[in-house]
Amino acid sequence: MSKKIILDKESAEFTKKIIELSGEIVTLCEQCGTCSGGCPMCDKAETSPSLMMRMAALGQKEILGSDIIWYCASCYTCTVRCPRGIDISKVAEALRQIILRDSVNRIDLSKLTPAELEKLPQIALVAALRKMTG
Ligand code: SF4
Ligand code: SF4
Structure with a gap:
């Protein structure tokens, strides 16, 4: 019988x-380890995909x-092999998004001078604003 885990x-x-x-x-991950077994990046990274999944499920x-x-590398080897049908690369992508969205803004628009604002390409301003959506 599986044990229910209650998260804070x-x-x-x-x-x-x-x-x-x-x-x-x-939370569907059953920790079978298949994703880690076939991951071409596993020997490069300190954390395996299955550990990533466990920690994601536990909110760590x-x-x-x-x-x-x-x-x-979003190669999808793990995704096609996962017995629970989980797209693990999407989970990695989501975690990257969380970091990128929460990162300290490199451009604080309120601190830019009018001259700097005029010089900056519009796309840079749009990109800076998008990073504040976290
Ligand atoms: S994500 Fe899928 S393949 Fe990886 S450990 Fe969990 S159930 Fe197994
Ligand atoms: S998609 Fe990512 S985690 Fe999955 S096998 Fe490929 S490199 Fe490893």
Whole structure:
């Protein structure tokens, strides 16, 4: 009989965010390890895809500091092999998105001078504003 795991509010919110962004129900992962077994990046990264999935399901924010989310090459080997039909590369993508959305803004528009604002290409301003959507 499987044991029910109850997450604290913060962890549950984090898992919910990953599910929303990836569209994948990370809690379906049964930790079979198949994704890690076939991952071409596994020997390069310190964290395996299956550990990434476990931490995502448990809402452990430490996963944001893992290298696998950046090493993942979206090759879909894990995705086609996962017995639970989870697209693991989408989970890695969601975790990258969380980091990119939460990162410190490199351009603080309120601190730019009118001369700088005039010089900046419009696309740079749009990109800067998009990074504040986290
Ligand atoms: S292959 Fe699927 S079910 Fe197995 S550990 Fe990876 S994500 Fe979980
Ligand atoms: S999609 Fe990413 S995690 Fe999955 S096997 Fe390929 S590199 Fe590894």
